[in-house]
Amino acid sequence: MANTNGDKYALTALFPIRGGDENHYEQLRSYLRNLDKDPLGSPLSRVSIVHMARFAIIDNLIYQGLPAKRDRLKSRYLLFMCDFDGTGLDPLIGAMSSQMGDVVDKVWEHCVAYPGRAKRDLLTAYFERCQLTTTLFFCDQPEAEVSKILRGLMAKRAFAQFVEDNQRQPRAGLKQRFEALWQDLCDRPAPKPGSM
Amino acid sequence: MLDFKDIQGNILLGYRSFWKARFLYFKFKTGPEGAKLGRNFLTALLDQRLITPADWGKNKPDAATNVAISMAGLRALQLNSETLASFPGDFQEGMRARADDLGDIGESHPEKWDQPWRSNDVHLLLMCYSGEPNILNSRCKDLEDLAAGMLDQLQPSQDAGKLVIGKQAVPSPKEHFGFDDGLSNPDVENARDGTSDADVGNLDSKGNFREVPVGEFLLGHRGEGGEVAPMPKPPLLVHNGTFLVMRKLQQEVVRFRQYLKEEAERMMKVPGCLPDKVAGDVCKVQEYLAAKMMGRWKDGSPVDLYPDAPAGHQTNAFSYHGDEDGARCPLGAHVRRANPRDSLGFAGQIVNRRRMLRRGITYGEFLPEDASPTSQEAQAERGIMFLSLNASIERQFEFIQKQWMNFGEEFKQGDDGDPITGTRFGDGHMVGAVGPKRGACDAKGRMVIQGDQRTGRIPYVCSQLPNFVITKGGEYFFMPSMTGLVLLASGKVSTK
Amino acid sequence: MSNFARNEYGLGKAVTFNVITPMSRAGTRLVKVLLTIFDWRKQTQKTAKELSFLPFVHWVVIKRDEFPHLVPEQPKEELNYDYLFFLSTFNGPWGPYIDAFADVLYEPLDTVWFWSHGYPFARPVSRLKAYIDHNQVESDHAYSAYPGASVRDVRAALALYKQLNEFAAQTKNLDEAQFDREYNRLLIRTQNMLGTFGTHPETD
Numbered sequence: 001m002a003n004t005n006g007d008k009y010a011l012t013a014l015f016p017i018r019g020g021d022e023n024h025y026e027q028l029r030s031y032l033r034n035l036d037k038d039p040l041g042s043p044l045s046r047v048s049i050v051h052m053a054r055f056a057i058i059d060n061l062i063y064q065g066l067p068a069k070r071d072r073l074k075s076r077y078l079l080f081m082c083d084f085d086g087t088g089l090d091p092l093i094g095a096m097s098s099q100m101g102d103v104v105d106k107v108w109e110h111c112v113a114y115p116g117r118a119k120r121d122l123l124t125a126y127f128e129r130c131q132l133t134t135t136l137f138f139c140d141q142p143e144a145e146v147s148k149i150l151r152g153l154m155a156k157r158a159f160a161q162f163v164e165d166n167q168r169q170p171r172a173g174l175k176q177r178f179e180a181l182w183q184d185l186c187d188r189p190a191p192k193p194g195s196m
Numbered sequence: 197m198l199d200f201k202d203i204q205g206n207i208l209l210g211y212r213s214f215w216k217a218r219f220l221y222f223k224f225k226t227g228p229e230g231a232k233l234g235r236n237f238l239t240a241l242l243d244q245r246l247i248t249p250a251d252w253g254k255n256k257p258d259a260a261t262n263v264a265i266s267m268a269g270l271r272a273l274q275l276n277s278e279t280l281a282s283f284p285g286d287f288q289e290g291m292r293a294r295a296d297d298l299g300d301i302g303e304s305h306p307e308k309w310d311q312p313w314r315s316n317d318v319h320l321l322l323m324c325y326s327g328e329p330n331i332l333n334s335r336c337k338d339l340e341d342l343a344a345g346m347l348d349q350l351q352p353s354q355d356a357g358k359l360v361i362g363k364q365a366v367p368s369p370k371e372h373f374g375f376d377d378g379l380s381n382p383d384v385e386n387a388r389d390g391t392s393d394a395d396v397g398n399l400d401s402k403g404n405f406r407e408v409p410v411g412e413f414l415l416g417h418r419g420e421g422g423e424v425a426p427m428p429k430p431p432l433l434v435h436n437g438t439f440l441v442m443r444k445l446q447q448e449v450v451r452f453r454q455y456l457k458e459e460a461e462r463m464m465k466v467p468g469c470l471p472d473k474v475a476g477d478v479c480k481v482q483e484y485l486a487a488k489m490m491g492r493w494k495d496g497s498p499v500d501l502y503p504d505a506p507a508g509h510q511t512n513a514f515s516y517h518g519d520e521d522g523a524r525c526p527l528g529a530h531v532r533r534a535n536p537r538d539s540l541g542f543a544g545q546i547v548n549r550r551r552m553l554r555r556g557i558t559y560g561e562f563l564p565e566d567a568s569p570t571s572q573e574a575q576a577e578r579g580i581m582f583l584s585l586n587a588s589i590e591r592q593f594e595f596i597q598k599q600w601m602n603f604g605e606e607f608k609q610g611d612d613g614d615p616i617t618g619t620r621f622g623d624g625h626m627v628g629a630v631g632p633k634r635g636a637c638d639a640k641g642r643m644v645i646q647g648d649q650r651t652g653r654i655p656y657v658c659s660q661l662p663n664f665v666i667t668k669g670g671e672y673f674f675m676p677s678m679t680g681l682v683l684l685a686s687g688k689v690s691t692k
Numbered sequence: 693m694s695n696f697a698r699n700e701y702g703l704g705k706a707v708t709f710n711v712i713t714p715m716s717r718a719g720t721r722l723v724k725v726l727l728t729i730f731d732w733r734k735q736t737q738k739t740a741k742e743l744s745f746l747p748f749v750h751w752v753v754i755k756r757d758e759f760p761h762l763v764p765e766q767p768k769e770e771l772n773y774d775y776l777f778f779l780s781t782f783n784g785p786w787g788p789y790i791d792a793f794a795d796v797l798y799e800p801l802d803t804v805w806f807w808s809h810g811y812p813f814a815r816p817v818s819r820l821k822a823y824i825d826h827n828q829v830e831s832d833h834a835y836s837a838y839p840g841a842s843v844r845d846v847r848a849a850l851a852l853y854k855q856l857n858e859f860a861a862q863t864k865n866l867d868e869a870q871f872d873r874e875y876n877r878l879l880i881r882t883q884n885m886l887g888t889f890g891t892h893p894e895t896d
Contacts, residue, residue: 056831
């Protein structure tokens with residue numbers, strides 16, 4: 001199925017947003033629009049398997065003009081798209097629930113039938129009910145996990161600087177300097193998601 | 197066929213022999229009365245046949261004048277709101293408003309621009325050209341006298357002209373950094389002037405050059421991909437017209453020469469980064485470095501064909517096929533960015549819609565090579581009045597400026613910008629990438645001169661590149677056809 | 693700007709792009725088959741990969757009765773069309789790039805979107821742009837784990853890491869002179885992987 005490509009999982013899901021008099025829709029949109037105030041760009045940065053993700057509220061279906069017919073939605077939907085390392089939903093739900101549980105509550109409490117986080121199975125089942133099958137999943141790097149990409153980027157930045165610096169230095173000691181650089185790159189933890 | 201009597205001069209065919217130019221700037225007076233006076237001025241220009249079309253007729257004039265109007269100018273002429281709103285967003289906003297996107301920050305920030313560019317007051321631009329300084333003077337005086345009372349002239353006017361270098365009798369094709377300029381313009385469909393022309397067009401799927409459809413440079417005609425560029429309304433006003441990008445680009449010649457000198461010395465200390473023929477000779481290393489940054493040698497020969505030494509061969513008939521890694525011409529070299537030809541794959545389809553006609557002309561005096569960096573003449577202002585013509589400013593000029601000059605992504609150079617004209621954001625890194633936000637232009641960029649697998653020559657990283665080119669002003673203009681001018685002068689532009 | 697992933701230093705290179713268009717039943721069946729073939733045969737994705745500005749793209753066909761209905765109190769949708777969700781990520785603003793997209797990929801684009809109501813064909817591109825403008829849905833939040841890195845930056849980073857890893861292992865026992873020679877070769881192999889990257893500060 002197209003939900004996967006290599007070692008990547010593509011989640012596309014539509015969550016009906018609660019109606020009624022409590023302005024769930026307005027509150028949700030305003031909450032989502034402020035999520036990027038996080039220094040790492042998003043609370044999703046706490047979930048280390050996520051490559052990219054987005055939220056979009058589907059307010060209505062856009063009319064194409066005659067001869068098309070007018071489609072009107074009876075609910076608004078929260079579109080959640082997430083590309084992550086894995087072969088199934090559960091690890092993502094588990095990580096989101098534990099690493100950004102407050103945010104999960106604040107987003108999904110505005111959605112119909114959100115079961116809360118207390119029971120992980122219920123939460124996973126809820127996501128599965130709202131999941132759409134991704135018909136075609138295009139992915140540039142189906143194999144590389146987030147930490148590998150971040151580690152690569154860190155090495156790229158460091159080595160580029162190394163090349164530039166060492167060009168101006170005598171060759172004597174180059175081997176030692178390179179080995180020190182490489183050791184340091186191996187010892188350092190991968191950069192935090194969202195930091196680069 | 198194209199109606200060359202309707203299209204203004206200097207668009208499809210450049211003024212080769214008119215090597216002296218002056219740009220006169222005007223502001224329309226305010227209110228309905230100002231608009232009326234503005235129209236009267238346009239009427240007078242037309243009545244006195246002062247605007248030069250592409251077709252000169254039987255007799256070549258001794259001077260030429262062309263006219264262009266900014267968005268503020270069209271507003272001051274009080275065109276109807278539907279017409280005004282139909283112009284593209286880039287033109288409506290004007291160059292100052294797009295400074296961030298264009299990399300006009302730091303030293304190039306609009307607050308630091310020269311007059312008359314510090315506001316959006318340049319409504320009407322008259323571009324005067326001649327081969328004779330005296331004739332140019334009298335033509336400009338005639339135009340200024342004609343405008344007096346009808347328009348407010350903005351000072352200073354801008355003198356420009358091809359450089360006279362040393363004791364040469366003929367004006368030089370060089371720009372201030374010493375490179376032969378204006379070598380590469382697109383070969384435009386139906387616009388051949390019958391002279392032997394070195395211009396080449398876009399590449400076709402077989403790797404042959406073909407002419408570029410005229411719709412890339414004139415409104416109302418078929419462009420690349422069967423596209424007609426978005427047309428403001430009404431068609432009569434804009435057909436055969438085009439958009440003109442004018443930029444006053446100051447060239448920091450002392451800085452450039454100093455950089456070459458110092459970087460060449462540093463390069464010579466790095467074993468294996470220079471070809472043997474070049475390595476021992478400091479002058480040659482400087483020449484080599486400059487050529488690798490530019491993508492052409494100073495004499496105009498392409499670095500891709502002549503990677504190690506100039507050859508006096510000013511050809512345009514080359515592609516980057518076989519040099520995918522930049523061993524001959526660096527991937528980030530200026531001319532390879534400005535027109536990547538087949539560098540980006542897809543049989544050139546990625547670059548086809550990014551061509552411009554360039555009619556730039558230098559201003560200021562050429563600084564002799566032996567001049568002291570602290571001398572008065574070294575401090576004098578010099579640069580190039582960058583003029584480019586395109587059917588869509590956003591798709592052509594702005595794309596090139598933003599994606600190709602100030603960014604290196606498509607050339608595998610990451611965020612590293614053009615070594616000659618790029619705006620430096622950080623010391624090799626984008627400013628924000630490495631630390632807290634800093635002043636945008638205090639730091640410097642870098643460029644990789646790729647090595648060569650076959651000879652074992654190693655790559656060299658040019659670092660600490662300062663800004664060599666600083667924007668000092670500019671605006672987006674609409675250059676109407678003769679018909680469009682008549683319509684503007686009549687005050688009867690209507691979309692009804 | 694909620695279409696852009698970002699971090700505290702500025703805007704990232706990944707911009708999200710969502711287009712939702714209505715399709716007839718017949719179209720839906722065909723599009724599903726087409727997309728499934730494109731998904732299964734990765735060879736068909738070669739051109740899109742070569743364009744090198746798409747990290748992730750989802751094409752999702754959702755039938756008129758497939759909008760999630762969770763509880764009886766939630767009204768059931770009664771729709772006239774099925775919908776094609778095109779959820780893409782670009783490096784760079786989509787406007788200028790859509791030309792490239794249309795020129796290079798117009799055949800598959802036309803094949804897939806032909807079945808959507810009002811689709812104008814990919815060329816000439818200005819009508820396609822208008823169609824996209826009409827049907828685009830802005831993201832309310834976008835995230836990338838590496839916002840400052842483009843597809844090319846990521847490719848270069850992975851390739852470079854591999855090179856460095858191998859180099860470190862292979863040169864361990866070399867003397868200085870031998871190491872120098874190998875280092876020179878490494879420089880040539882990695883010279884186009886060294887470009888700078890990062891998020892871009894927003895101007896005030």
